[in-house]
Amino acid sequence: MAIAKIIELNASSKTSMEDAVKSGLKKCAESVKNIKGAWVNEIKVVTDDDGTVSEWRVNLRVSFIVE
Template sequence: MARSDLFAGSSVGVQSGRLATLAVQEALPMSIARVTEITASSTVSFDDAIAQGIARADKTLRHVEGAWIQEQKVVVREGKIAEYRVNMKVTFVLAD
């Protein structure tokens, strides 16, 4: 990515080949994120298990930014899929 693309639409400018340090600090505030691992299940599908897991995480955690689906598995009863389960890592940004 070109330097001009990185700062497109922001107030940061290039001055004599160097970025204005103060402007960079104002335009790009530092965020700290945390990752928590959760397991969710559904009797409908993997997609539903993911949606339920994200919805539940969003009730407890503020500023949920994304999730990585680490593992998918099914519970089998009497030869049929009874439950879809997902293990996911949910990323959220810590509040100031």
């Protein structure tokens, strides 16, 4: 019987939401094995004074199988 665990993490990117997700999962995979999936729980942006998005932030939930 497999047991899955879910962890929550935050990641950011200056370029896009997609890049924030990818970089967060890549960093997570450095210490967590058997990642099976993830979902974006929340999206936030940081803006400049003129309203231009300067940073994308995501809150991810990542599931993995416990060995």
